[in-house]
Amino acid sequence: MSVVINSNFAATVASNNLAASNEMLQKSLNRLSSGTKIVNPADDAGGLAVSMKLSAAAKRSAAANTNIGNSVSFLQSQDGVLKVTGKVLERMGELKTLYSDPTKNSDDLANYDAEFTELQSELSSLTGEKFNSVSLFGTTALSVPVSEDGSSQVAISGKDLASSASGVGVLTDTAASANLGAIQLSEITDALQRVATMRATNGAEQSRLGFASEVLTVNKANLEAANSRIIDVDVASESTQLARYNILVQSGTAMLAQANQSAQIALKLLG
Known part of the structure; x- marks a missing residue:
């Protein structure tokens, strides 16, 4: 091989190799750090x-699950009111039975009527209960999305x-049924059945909704696992690559220095 001054092919190759190794080292560092x-x-x-x-689908699944949780809370609040309504109706039925006792005088009956009227007012109040300003009772159904794309609803x-x-309603109208004498026991039992x-x-x-929430939870976990396989770095594998590129950068630096020193041979010939 000729001894030249203007060109140092060995140093150029060593420099290119060092640059490539250093670029891969930086990528490996970025992957491990992020x-x-x-x-x-x-x-x-x-x-x-x-x-x-x-990632977006997983986040939508979590949001849909939150919505389901809110809907379950709505239903739980609704059931709480219905439970109390049932107790009020039970008491009304008890009062109606006591009212039918022929041994009660007019004052006794008036006392039963007084309580019955208060219970009517309470029933009327219960029908207007709300959850977060949304009426618990009415004729309108609520649709709850139970999938991340909203295609499935409950x-x-x-x-x-x-x-x-x-x-x-038949038991809340105090104008039409001002006392227990105007109410049939069957009206109370029918209302209780409803x-x-x-x-x-x-x-x-x-x-x-509970099962729908379970499906969303499983789907979210699967989506996150699939995304992890694509985006997350394998630390063990990347650490091995980091060690490799680290050695290549060090050896490349040493070889570049050696290649630069080899040009000094020409000076010795000129001396």
């Missing part, structure tokens, strides 16, 4: 696109507690 193997889009353009979609049926036909049916429907809806 915990992700896609530091820049150029690292894996397709993988980055898939990762973004999976309907919370409208329960019209104030209705005379499907609720307890409230019991509402509670059963409420329980069924809570059960379905």
Whole structure:
């Protein structure tokens, strides 16, 4: 090989190798310090696109699960009111039975009527209960999205507690039924049956939402696992690569210095 001064091919090659090794070392450091193997889009353009979609889907799953939790709280509040309504109706039935006692005088009956009137007012109050400003009872059903894309929904049926036909309205009208004598026991027992049916429907809806929440939880975990396989760095593997590139950078630096020193041979010939 010729001994030349203007060109130092060995140093150029060593410099290029050192630059390449140093670039890979920096990438390895970035991956380990960030915990992700896609530091820049150029690292894996397709993988980055898939990762973004999976990450967004996982977050939507968590949000949908939160919405389900709020809907379950709504149903629990609704059931709490229905439970109290049932107790009020039980007391009304008890009062009606006591009112039918032929040994009671007019003052006794008036006392029963007084309590019955108060219970009527309480029933009327219960029909207007709300949850976060949303009425617990009415004819309108609520639709709860139970999938991350909103394609699957669960309907919370409208329960019209104030209705005379499907609720307890017949017992809240104090003008039409000012006393126990104007109320039939069958009206109370029928109202109690309707409230019991509402509670059963409420329980069924809570059960379905519970299973829907479980599915979302499992799907979210699977989405996160799939995203992890794409985006997360394998620390053990990358640590091995870091050690390799570290050695290459050190050896490349030493060889570049050696290549630069080899040009000094020409000076010895000129001397």
